[in-house]
Amino acid sequence: MLRLENITWSTPDGMNVLRDLELDVPDGKLVVITGPNGGGKTSLAKIIAGIYKQDSGRIILNGTDITEMDITERAKLGISFAFQQPVRFKGITVRKLIELAAGEKLSLDKICSYMSKVGLCAEEYIDREVNSTLSGGEIKRIEIATVLARHSVLTVFDEPEAGIDLWSFANLIKTFEDIRNNLDGSMIIISHQERILRIADEIVIVADGTIKAHGKPDEMMKLLLENNSVTGKCFRQEEMF
Amino acid sequence: MNEITKDLLREISDWDGEFKGAYNIREDGQCVGRVSSKNIRIETKKDKPGLEIFIAPGTKDETVSIPACVTHGDVDDLVYNDFFVGDNADVIIVAGCGIHTETGEPARHNGIHRFFLGKGAKVKYLEKHIGKGHGTGLRYIDPVTEAELDEDSVLEMDTAQIGGVDRTTRVTKAELGARSKLLIRERILTEKDQTAKTEFKVEMNGKDSGVDLISRSVARDNSHQEYHSVIVGNAPCTGHSECDAIISENGKVDAAPELHARDNDAALIHEAAIGKIAGEQILKLRTLGMTEEEAEATIIDGFLN
Secondary structure, three states: OEEEEEEEEEOOOOOEEEEEEEEEEOOOOEEEEEOOOOOOHHHHHHHHHOOOOOOEEEEEEOOEEOOOOOHHHHHHHOEEEEOOOOOOOOOOEHHHHHHHHHOOOOOHHHHHHHHHHOOOOHHHHOOOEOOOOOOHHHHHHHHHHHHHOOOOOEEEEEOOOOOOOHHHHHHHHHHHHHHHHOOOOEEEEEOOEHHHHHOOOEEEEEEOOEEEEEEOHHHHHHHHHHOHHHHOOOOEOOOOO | OOHHHHHHHHHHHOOOOOOOOEEEEEEOOEEEEEEOOOOEEEEEOOOOOEEEEEEOOOOEEEEEEOOEEEOOOOEEEEEEEEEEEOOOOEEEEEOOEEEEOOOOOOEEEEEEEEEEEOOOOEEEEEEEEEEEOOOOOOEEEOOEEEEEEOOOOEEEEEEEEOOOOOEEEEEEEEEEOOOOEEEEEEEEEEOOOOEEEEEEEEEEOOOOEEEEEEEEEEEOOOOEEEEEEEEEEOOOEEEEEEEEEEEOOOOEEEEEEEEEEOOOOEEEEEEEEEEOOOHHHHHHHHOOOOOHHHHHHHHHHHHHO
8 A cells, every 4th residue: 555644845946736745545446646737646646656756744655664765766666657758768679668667578479468458569569669750649658568567566657648549548448447457556547537537446636736635436526527616627527539 | 719809709790609601800910710602702902901802793691701800909900801792692791890908008900891882782781899808008990981882782881889999980981873772870889088980971973872871879988979971962862861979977979960962852861969868768767677877778778779
């Protein structure tokens, strides 16, 4: 289980983004964090991964205090993070990147199993470099495949739907459902998408740097649909396509 | 050949105890092994130190290897190698160089290679350079490559300087006939106080000829690299050059690409990028469990691979 205690974080120029935020993410649960842009969702995700360091508060993962651990240490402990805007690498192939994520050499079949979950045919892509010849949607799907290749106890996806086409998005929902149904650890998805919110075990609404509401999907969806004044216009009721 | 040569051969030409096909091994300026094949004849040059390599027209799927090794300091090796590639031949040429010194004396290898590709010939040219040993003497490798491509021929050059070479000046010149193609992929790593200067001049004289020149370099520590390319389109042709460099610590890179269109249907493009490793790349690899140092090494290794 992940426990966040009194997390506070400000930008380097002093803007207060997260304020005394407290959250528990139980094992075996898919928790979707939603809320208006600028409310602190991505900052929170990056603090969990160790990319940002909180100003105060504690982070506990499965009973271990990871507050002072850096990105590498947290990754080795089993925290995975899928970037909203994936990075490109000249010279590193898709195969190499997925093998780096898995921490071992992989067979074509194994790579194919990760790639097909994000709607890509491995044979067409494994020898291509993760560079600007790949479209935004392709590189986003490869980013998600790298996270799937890791053996994580906590997986954080930051807006996985961004840049994904409709067909792949439908597959992605199935992939997230599969992961949720076979979770060893826990999963957090930052999202504005109704279809992702609907597969959550719990929904957390973050706005103005704090948790405005936290509960089961039916209850939270009702709140989101009926009371946008509480949450801000954060939620796309139907798909954005 | 001595054990140092064997070690260098493994590095520069993937030698595993024998070569496939024709070969000539040069050790400290002397020939220590040569084999010709039915279709590839290697002869000693008569007027200068070096070789003349004759590849028969129509030769397919054969390899010729001509590695050169310098195994101690106080060697200044100059060699002229000419390759005559017959019409419609399709071969691989492996020509690497390794320098090993354990003393304070400098060592140098200067290989001047000329290629004459017949009509429809295809050559894949592999060249790997490395410096090794604990000696403080400077290791110099100064290759010169000159190529004349006849109609419909293709020369694919894959060259790499993978470390340990203190000084290098690399010069490549080519003249392209009609529908001929020149593909160059160069990778250079410099560290410490090393310097590398690389110069390309490609003249596209034949209609529908083309060149694709990709240079990737990494300059670390206090090393300095200079890149200068000149692509001249004298006919309807396509030219592309791309110079990408990563700099770290106090590494310096100067890039000066030139394009000269001398025909209305010459289409020439240049791309260049110099910068340090992007912080986001390091972050991504750290989220996969790497340390910052491991991430940087992985990025550089991939970039130069």
